[in-house]
Amino acid sequence: MNKIDALIIGAGPTGLFTAHQLKLIGLTCEIVDNLDKIGGQCIELYPDKPIYDIPAVPECTGEELTNNLINQLKPFDIKFHLSERVDEVKKENENWVVKTNNGKIFLTPNVIIAGGVGSFEPRKFPVKECEKFENKSVFYSVKDKKIFEGKTVAIFGGGDSALDWAVELSKNSKVNLIHRREDFRGAQATVDKVHELAKDGKINLFTKYQMTSIKGEAQLESIDIKNEDNEIKNIKTDYALGFFGLIMQLGPIANWGLNIDKKTIEVDTEKFETNQKGIYAVGDICNYPGKLKLILSGFHEGALAARACFKLAKPNEKYRFEFTTSSKIIKDRLGVKGD
Amino acid sequence: MTKITYITHDNKNHTIDVQNGLSVMEGAVQNDIPGIDADCGGGMACATCHVYIKDEWFDKIPAKEDGEEDMLDMAFEPKKNSRLSCQIIVSDELDGLTVNIPSKQG
Numbered sequence: 001m002n003k004i005d006a007l008i009i010g011a012g013p014t015g016l017f018t019a020h021q022l023k024l025i026g027l028t029c030e031i032v033d034n035l036d037k038i039g040g041q042c043i044e045l046y047p048d049k050p051i052y053d054i055p056a057v058p059e060c061t062g063e064e065l066t067n068n069l070i071n072q073l074k075p076f077d078i079k080f081h082l083s084e085r086v087d088e089v090k091k092e093n094e095n096w097v098v099k100t101n102n103g104k105i106f107l108t109p110n111v112i113i114a115g116g117v118g119s120f121e122p123r124k125f126p127v128k129e130c131e132k133f134e135n136k137s138v139f140y141s142v143k144d145k146k147i148f149e150g151k152t153v154a155i156f157g158g159g160d161s162a163l164d165w166a167v168e169l170s171k172n173s174k175v176n177l178i179h180r181r182e183d184f185r186g187a188q189a190t191v192d193k194v195h196e197l198a199k200d201g202k203i204n205l206f207t208k209y210q211m212t213s214i215k216g217e218a219q220l221e222s223i224d225i226k227n228e229d230n231e232i233k234n235i236k237t238d239y240a241l242g243f244f245g246l247i248m249q250l251g252p253i254a255n256w257g258l259n260i261d262k263k264t265i266e267v268d269t270e271k272f273e274t275n276q277k278g279i280y281a282v283g284d285i286c287n288y289p290g291k292l293k294l295i296l297s298g299f300h301e302g303a304l305a306a307r308a309c310f311k312l313a314k315p316n317e318k319y320r321f322e323f324t325t326s327s328k329i330i331k332d333r334l335g336v337k338g339d
Numbered sequence: 340m341t342k343i344t345y346i347t348h349d350n351k352n353h354t355i356d357v358q359n360g361l362s363v364m365e366g367a368v369q370n371d372i373p374g375i376d377a378d379c380g381g382g383m384a385c386a387t388c389h390v391y392i393k394d395e396w397f398d399k400i401p402a403k404e405d406g407e408e409d410m411l412d413m414a415f416e417p418k419k420n421s422r423l424s425c426q427i428i429v430s431d432e433l434d435g436l437t438v439n440i441p442s443k444q445g
Contacts, residue, residue, distance in 0.1 A: 041379070041384070045379060045382075045384040045385065046382070046384050049384075117378045117379075123413055123415075123445055124445075126415055126416045157412070158412050159409075159412065179412075180412060180417055181408070181412075183408070185409040185412065210416075210417075228418075228419055244412070244413050245412075245413045247378070247385070247387065247413075247444075247445035248378045248385070249445075263376075263378075284380070293380045
C-alpha cells in the first residue's frame, strides 16, 4: 500500500501542474492515468495541433505543452502509474483508500480528480454482437501478434493503427482492410505501402465499406460489410480488429458518491473540493458557475486544490504562502541555488 | 434566433431557437438535447457531437473543413450525410435545419 499526501487521477496538463504545486508546498503525490502515456487529451487527441492560449506561450502543440510540463516536474521525483484506471475510492477513517484495476492500493487523505472527461477507452464496433467475441476474436488493440499467424484477419479503420497493423500482419496472415471512405488519414508513407501491398495482392482493400453484422456461434466465422450503395459482401474471417481511436468514458468516477451533472463534478471555488471531504476535482472535469474548459483554468484550480490538500495532509502544521522567487525552502525543493 | 430541429434516436422532435453564431452542437448542449455529448467541447477532436443532416439541407451548409472527415472515421455509424455538429455555425440561412442524432456517440 502506498501512503501519500495526495493522489492525482489524470496525467493531463492539469494533473501535471497540480503535481508541481503539491511538490512545491512540500507534499508527496503520485499520479494514476488510464492511458499508457503522459499528457491526457493533449497527447491523445491533438498532439500536433497548435494551442494559442497558454499564458506566456504564444504557440505550442499538445505534445510540446506536455513535454514542457514534464520538464517542469523534473526537480521532483514523481511516480506515475500509467495504464492503470482507478476503480474504487473508499473512506477509511481520515483517509481514502484508492484501488486501481490492476490491484494497486493507495492510502491518502487527498484525492484530486484531474480526469478530463473520464478515462480513454477504445471505440468499439457499432455492431452489438461483436461483444460476444470481444477479446477472443474481436480486438481493439494487438497484444500478441502471433495469434494471427496463418489466419484471416479483417482490419477496420483508416488511421495509422489500422494501416500499420495491416502492413505488419500481411506478412504472415491474410489481411482484409476495410475503411468507410477512399482516403486514409494515416502517414502518407504507410498509405502508399498499403496500396502497394494491395496491388500485389497481399492486402485485400475494401473502401467505402463498414461492418453491418458479425457471424459465428462459438467462433467468429464471417462478417458482412456494406457500402454506400447498400451492396453487402460477406467475408470469411478468423479475427476482426477495430481501430477507431479512443473515446472518453466517465467510467467508475460515477460510483464514488460525487455530485455529478452532465459528466462533470460539482466543486466549490475555494478549494475545488467536491461534496466529499478530501476529494477535489480540477480541470475539464469540474464544474462551478463560470467554469471555462481551458487549460489555464485547470492550472489555477490545481494550485488552489493543492493548498487545500495541505491542511488534511499536515493537520498540525500551518501552511505559509511563499513565492518561488524568494523562498529558500522552495528553492531547496526545486534543487536550485538561492541568491 | 434560428430554428433548429434535433430528432433524437427515439424519433422525438426538439425544435429549438438557437442564437446565431453558436454551433449546432452548442444549441443542443445548452438546451439539454440528449445524445450530443461533445466531449472535447467543440475542438473537432472527439466525434461525439456527430449528427446526420437531412438530405435537403446537406448541400446548403458550409462544406467540411480539413480534419472533420478524419474525425468522422471515428464516429458511431457514420454515413454520407454525417457531420460534426460543432462545426456547423447557426445563421439565418439555416432556419429550419433538421438533424438526426445517432443512437449513441461511441
